[in-house]
Amino acid sequence: MSMITDSTRVRTEFWHRVLSAFTLEKPIFEAEFLLGARPQPLVRQGIFVPDTPDRKAQCPICNEYTPVEVVKDADGQDIYRLACCYPFKRINPKRLRVWRVCEGPLIDRFVKTAGIKGPRKEIIPQRAWRLGRHGQQVFLYLNRVTMDDLKTFGPVLSRFPNAVFVVPTNVIQSRLEITLSNRCLVLAEVSSLDSDYRIVFDTPRIETFIEPEAREKPKSVVRRGNRSVNIEKLVHELRQHLLAARDHYWETGNLLPKPKMEDLGRMVGIEKYAVSRCIRDPDADKLRFLWQHADDIDFIRDWKG
Numbered sequence: 001m002s003m004i005t006d007s008t009r010v011r012t013e014f015w016h017r018v019l020s021a022f023t024l025e026k027p028i029f030e031a032e033f034l035l036g037a038r039p040q041p042l043v044r045q046g047i048f049v050p051d052t053p054d055r056k057a058q059c060p061i062c063n064e065y066t067p068v069e070v071v072k073d074a075d076g077q078d079i080y081r082l083a084c085c086y087p088f089k090r091i092n093p094k095r096l097r098v099w100r101v102c103e104g105p106l107i108d109r110f111v112k113t114a115g116i117k118g119p120r121k122e123i124i125p126q127r128a129w130r131l132g133r134h135g136q137q138v139f140l141y142l143n144r145v146t147m148d149d150l151k152t153f154g155p156v157l158s159r160f161p162n163a164v165f166v167v168p169t170n171v172i173q174s175r176l177e178i179t180l181s182n183r184c185l186v187l188a189e190v191s192s193l194d195s196d197y198r199i200v201f202d203t204p205r206i207e208t209f210i211e212p213e214a215r216e217k218p219k220s221v222v223r224r225g226n227r228s229v230n231i232e233k234l235v236h237e238l239r240q241h242l243l244a245a246r247d248h249y250w251e252t253g254n255l256l257p258k259p260k261m262e263d264l265g266r267m268v269g270i271e272k273y274a275v276s277r278c279i280r281d282p283d284a285d286k287l288r289f290l291w292q293h294a295d296d297i298d299f300i301r302d303w304k305g
């Protein structure tokens with residue numbers, strides 16, 4: 001096996017260990033799991049924050065986790081040793097290093113790469129965050145979710161039936177899959193470390209989680225005389241408004257203001273009077289229905305898209 005392949009494997013295994021550490025209640029990464037990888041680049045990227053070791057190590061003889069004691073040798077130098085199973089085993093203090101792992105910088109990078117916009121909001125404390133949306137596609141980040149959590153918070157999550165759930169590892173994915181049918185984007189499957197230990201994303205794979213019609217189109221104002229085409233476009237814009245209003249309602253308890261005809265017109269590239277004509281069109285039942293309910297709290301709350 002070549003050196004390159006070998007170090008790729010080391011980085012891959014290390015990165016998966018790091019992502020698994022995110023899922024711990026107390027996200028601490030211990031030096032013994034470095035597996036030959038370098039911790040410093042992750043410190044620079046804000047993923048690792050050096051933390052105080054608990055000064056325990058596993059005794060190679062009896063396998064117990066025992067406190068490490070510091071004594072002076074004949075030259076007055078510190079010696080770290082395990083006061084267990086005589087003769088006491090010396091410990092390299094580097095082995096005792098630990099880091100707190102921080103998922104924030106990773107999520108920031110992911111959000112930027114995926115083109116997700118919108119304010120980030122914690123919707124379940126320490127468990128679920130709304131990251132924002134790319135076009136119509138809403139993204140939630142979920143972590144440390146247990147089966148008990150799902151019983152408690154399932155109803156909150158079911159308010160986002162079309163959201164993509166971003167999770168660190170497939171362990172979290174498999175728990176979510178038991179009760180929820182949302183698509184899961186597993187960070188372990190779309191991210192890796194390059195040879196400089198920089199986090200890189202598999203962008204084409206991330207794009208498969210964004211519905212083609214939800215991808216942002218360049219804004220173009222196309223004037224078309226055909227009223228039925230404009231009616232269709234207005235239906236689409238109102239649906240988008242209703243989705244946004246529903247999410248906003250469940251997050252804040254407030255209702256978004258009903259869009260003005262003028263604004264709807266601007267979105268589809270027609271004048272306000274043309275919007276009004278479309279809404280009154282005898283063949284525009286659906287458009288009229290959506291327009292009438294665009295500020296109806298009961299209708300919006302249960303809007304399924």
Ligand SMILES: [Zn+2]
Binds near residue numbers: 060064
């Ligand atoms: Zn021992």
